[in-house]
Amino acid sequence: MVKDKDNVTLEDVLQPGTNMLAAGYCMYGSSCTLVLSTGNGVNGFTLDPSLGEFILTHPNIKIPRKGKIYSVNEGNAKNWDGPTAKFVEKCKYPEDGSPPRSLRYIGSMVADVHRTLLYGGIFLYPADQKSPNGKLRVLYEVFPMSFLMEQAGGQAFTGKQRALELAPAKLHDRSPVFLGSYDDVEEIKALYASMSNSG
Numbered sequence: 263m264v265k266d267k268d269n270v271t272l273e274d275v276l277q278p279g280t281n282m283l284a285a286g287y288c289m290y291g292s293s294c295t296l297v298l299s300t301g302n303g304v305n306g307f308t309l310d311p312s313l314g315e316f317i318l319t320h321p322n323i324k325i326p327r328k329g330k331i332y333s334v335n336e337g338n339a340k341n342w343d344g345p346t347a348k349f350v351e352k353c354k355y356p357e358d359g360s361p362p363r364s365l366r367y368i369g370s371m372v373a374d375v376h377r378t379l380l381y382g383g384i385f386l387y388p389a390d391q392k393s394p395n396g397k398l399r400v401l402y403e404v405f406p407m408s409f410l411m412e413q414a415g416g417q418a419f420t421g422k423q424r425a426l427e428l429a430p431a432k433l434h435d436r437s438p439v440f441l442g443s444y445d446d447v448e449e450i451k452a453l454y455a456s457m458s459n460s461g
Contacts (some may be wrong), residue, residue, distance in 0.1 A: 275401065275433065279426030285406035287372045297323070297376065299413040304379070320380075325416040328445040329382025332363050333374045341390035345421070345453035349386070352449070371398065375407045375441070379414055384442035384450070389421060396420075396438035400430045404439045417447035421454055 263283065264274040286298035294309035296316050306320025332353045339347065353363040363383070368374050371387075378385045385407075389396045398404050408418030408425040418425035418441035425439055440450045 276430050278429045279405040282409050285409040289372050299410050304414045323414050325414045326382030329443040330363050331366050331383030333367050334386040338390050345457050346388040348453050349450050378442045382443045384446040386440050389438040395436045400435045400437045404437050411441045416442050417444050419447050419451055
């Protein structure tokens with residue numbers, strides 16, 4: 263919300279994600295999909311070109327509590343920190359005897375998050391040695407997707423805190439992000455917690 267609608271300032275934009283009122287994305291492919299939350303769950307709509315209207319096709323989207331897919335650009339693996347490397351290693355070579363997770367990475371955040379939202383799993387865009395503050399922009403990439411994920415029952419984490427609790431100082435601030443199924447994000451949070459406790 264803006265403080266004064268007749269005098270909008272940059273401070274009105276630089277608010278924590280917890281103050282967001284709505285978020286969504288549109289995705290074009292074999293169909294045109296609009297996914298939207300106004301703070302009361304997440305709904306998916308598909309464009310019906312014959313009507314020129316979006317039809318509610320995915321009401322009340324809920325992300326599965328745990329997923330079988332992880333999504334990350336493995337080309338950056340040599341620059342990852344310990345918790346991210348350990349998490350991806352556990353995805354490939356589970357220590358509990360469960361089957362390995364499938365890697366799916368399109369390289370389009372909207373497409374990767376859309377799949378994660380519908381089928382579960384985790385999307386990772388960690389900080390690394392080349393980009394110590396991460397690459398994704400807080401206000402228009404991290405916040406909207408984190409808002410949608412939480413509204414669907416998932417989580418979003420920066421490696422240090424809940425993503426929506428970030429308070430951006432500048433319009434194009436960046437942050438790492440780990441978002442997706444509740445239990446999957448809990449795993450990465452535990453790895454970061456054990457790193458900070460041992461360091």
